[in-house]
Amino acid sequence: MNIIEVQHVTKEYANHKALDDVSINIPKGCIFGLLGPNGAGKTSLIRIINQITGPDAGQILFDGQLLDQSHISRIGYLPEERGLYKKMKVGEQLLYLAQLKGLSQKEAMDKLKTWFVKFDIKTWWDKTVSDLSKGMQQKVQFVSTVLHEPDLIILDEPFSGFDPINANLIRDEILELKQKGSTIIFSTHRMETVEELCDNIALIHKSKKVLDGPKREIKQQYKTNTYFVEYRGELRMDDNLYALEGVRELEEGYQKASIHLLGGITPNQLLGDLVNQVEIRSFGENIPTMSDIFMKAVNEVPEG
Amino acid sequence: MRNIFLVIKREYLVRVKKKSFVIMTILGPLLFAVFYAAVIWIAVGSVELKTVQVVDESHLFTNEFKNTESLKFTYLSAPIDSAKKGFQTSGANALVYIPKDVIKEPKSVRIYAAKNVSMELKSGIEDVIEKQIEEIKLSEAGITHKILEDSRVSVKSETISLSETGEKASSSGAATVIGGICAFLIYMSVFIYGTQVMRGITEEKTNRIVEVIISSVKPYQLMMGKIIGVALVGLTQFILWIFLTASLSSVATSFMSDKMAKEAKTVTEMQQGMPANGMPGGNVPNPVEEVMGALGSLNIPLILSCFLFYYLGGYLLYSALFGAVGAAVDNDADTQQFMLPITLPIIFSFVFAQFVLRDPDGSLAFWTSIIPFTSPIIMMVRIPFGVPAWELALSMVLLVLGFMGTIWLAARIYRVGILMYGKKVTYKELAKWIFYK
Numbered sequence: 082m083n084i085i086e087v088q089h090v091t092k093e094y095a096n097h098k099a100l101d102d103v104s105i106n107i108p109k110g111c112i113f114g115l116l117g118p119n120g121a122g123k124t125s126l127i128r129i130i131n132q133i134t135g136p137d138a139g140q141i142l143f144d145g146q147l148l149d150q151s152h153i154s155r156i157g158y159l160p161e162e163r164g165l166y167k168k169m170k171v172g173e174q175l176l177y178l179a180q181l182k183g184l185s186q187k188e189a190m191d192k193l194k195t196w197f198v199k200f201d202i203k204t205w206w207d208k209t210v211s212d213l214s215k216g217m218q219q220k221v222q223f224v225s226t227v228l229h230e231p232d233l234i235i236l237d238e239p240f241s242g243f244d245p246i247n248a249n250l251i252r253d254e255i256l257e258l259k260q261k262g263s264t265i266i267f268s269t270h271r272m273e274t275v276e277e278l279c280d281n282i283a284l285i286h287k288s289k290k291v292l293d294g295p296k297r298e299i300k301q302q303y304k305t306n307t308y309f310v311e312y313r314g315e316l317r318m319d320d321n322l323y324a325l326e327g328v329r330e331l332e333e334g335y336q337k338a339s340i341h342l343l344g345g346i347t348p349n350q351l352l353g354d355l356v357n358q359v360e361i362r363s364f365g366e367n368i369p370t371m372s373d374i375f376m377k378a379v380n381e382v383p384e385g
Numbered sequence: 386m387r388n389i390f391l392v393i394k395r396e397y398l399v400r401v402k403k404k405s406f407v408i409m410t411i412l413g414p415l416l417f418a419v420f421y422a423a424v425i426w427i428a429v430g431s432v433e434l435k436t437v438q439v440v441d442e443s444h445l446f447t448n449e450f451k452n453t454e455s456l457k458f459t460y461l462s463a464p465i466d467s468a469k470k471g472f473q474t475s476g477a478n479a480l481v482y483i484p485k486d487v488i489k490e491p492k493s494v495r496i497y498a499a500k501n502v503s504m505e506l507k508s509g510i511e512d513v514i515e516k517q518i519e520e521i522k523l524s525e526a527g528i529t530h531k532i533l534e535d536s537r538v539s540v541k542s543e544t545i546s547l548s549e550t551g552e553k554a555s556s557s558g559a560a561t562v563i564g565g566i567c568a569f570l571i572y573m574s575v576f577i578y579g580t581q582v583m584r585g586i587t588e589e590k591t592n593r594i595v596e597v598i599i600s601s602v603k604p605y606q607l608m609m610g611k612i613i614g615v616a617l618v619g620l621t622q623f624i625l626w627i628f629l630t631a632s633l634s635s636v637a638t639s640f641m642s643d644k645m646a647k648e649a650k651t652v653t654e655m656q657q658g659m660p661a662n663g664m665p666g667g668n669v670p671n672p673v674e675e676v677m678g679a680l681g682s683l684n685i686p687l688i689l690s691c692f693l694f695y696y697l698g699g700y701l702l703y704s705a706l707f708g709a710v711g712a713a714v715d716n717d718a719d720t721q722q723f724m725l726p727i728t729l730p731i732i733f734s735f736v737f738a739q740f741v742l743r744d745p746d747g748s749l750a751f752w753t754s755i756i757p758f759t760s761p762i763i764m765m766v767r768i769p770f771g772v773p774a775w776e777l778a779l780s781m782v783l784l785v786l787g788f789m790g791t792i793w794l795a796a797r798i799y800r801v802g803i804l805m806y807g808k809k810v811t812y813k814e815l816a817k818w819i820f821y822k
Contacts, residue, residue, distance in 0.1 A: 095817060131600040133804070158600040164593030169399065180391050181601040225597070 090139035099125035114279035154183035157231035314359035392610025414629035560769035586711030699761025712802030734759035757787025
């Protein structure tokens, strides 16, 4: 079951196309990474899902229904450019934002109390936002994003501006929200975050979707049938089994080689061959990192 | 609807709770009361004793110049040349020279003074001389003082407005004052609250909170919520002002009433001293009382309700435009280039208002009170003088259409502008935004 189905969405601005026939499915209960270089069209897509702007063509389904105003209270959105009313008090501001998302004053109050205890920020209630540090403001804004317990949480570069301790805190909260059944969309170009947290990804480049699916499947798809071996000794090539792609000197006479297997050859055959030649320290498959995949996918797209 | 109400509530409370609002609310009427008191003070306090020396070679005016509280006449027997020499050291404010043959050559009278003399003094002296010569000439012609007195008939007219409800006394003086005040208040409030809307929108944009808000509220609702919220702030301020001013000025009036009674006496004395004014002495109305009394003759409920209507209409029309500017730019500094075309009609209407006050039924008055961009100020100037119902209705309908138009326009610009950063916007671009899907 998908919480969001983006179907053939196109969005054009005066002088450029922001999204060109993009279709993406976002399954319920996953952490979804929306990736792409700057200016690829991520923010445009997020704004369309948030109903800040509308698509020129195509449609969006939310939980199987055509996206409409009633879904607004089921979405929480943390934009990349964080912003709060600078001269408003923290408590009042959070109450206001929560009420705009459809909570009653009392519900909002109860939920806020829980969060203020959880984040240990009770003393902030009567402070003016401009008196808080940037990191503190980020925390307040995170609370405002998730307070109404939305089914879908959209986070645009959520970790930017947090120190490592607070980043961990937020990461744990995100995982907890996922446990509770929320779906989380990450828009980011930080590949470590994607590697660590995301279950599914979509990659947008130059207004087009170039790649999407579960992270593991994509990694499989991008595997090049290459293995690495760290060894000592003389490695002799067997052109019928494999091709040596590169050798790098390590410390204490060890070397690390990257080996591409030819079709139909199993890793065991390779290992059997290697054992006879050199002293092996470690051996494993080269699994592409998200960063590799990102670079590769982006570079594969023809210019223009 | 719930959301727009929440936005209105926030915009209203944030502003009303501000210190500057509280200060302005208290200071406004205080300033007004001080101004009011100062006007009366100046009117009364200008009674400063001036000495006027008279060299009367004709000997026709001996003791004709009567001393008043503000003027003291001394007669010099010295010839004019030595009087002129002595004038500098005498400390007198003016020297009047009446030559021998003044009856034949009335234009030969001279007034010497260190500085320019006031019109009041000049015409007062001229009046006395004219009067005296006139009397001399009349008696030479055989007309006695008695006949003259009998022939003098005082005519004083009262302006009466004719309307379906019958005759009622009106005072163009009071209408001028009320019309002027209303026009000024609307002029000020359109500026003050219009720019508040603009600032608020730019603030949301530069704070980047706008993206969070419009993920819950439609841009149109956010804009309207802000406009209505600020309008209510303005109304609150007016109501508090009217209330506070009324109580403060009643205090000021009672404090000043002594002074005013004295002033009325002075006026009477002056007029008796210079009978040329044509009114038999004694029956002199206090001008302040006259205005106050005339207030009663104006249709206050109509003026108040029209004031509210034109304040709201004018405010909505212009604040929408101000709001569009706020949405189009990134910071306050960039607003200048778009402000001018919006502020010009407001300033023009305030300038036109001065002419309309003098001629409230002319064609300038008619057209500017019909066109929505000038009508909020101009119509308020005209209403105290009385405006035909159809003109009022036409002006109101056009104003409503006008602000609906500017709000529509502003909303089109707003929804694009608030998400547009780091771009110097041109008029051409704004026009494009209006026609975006």
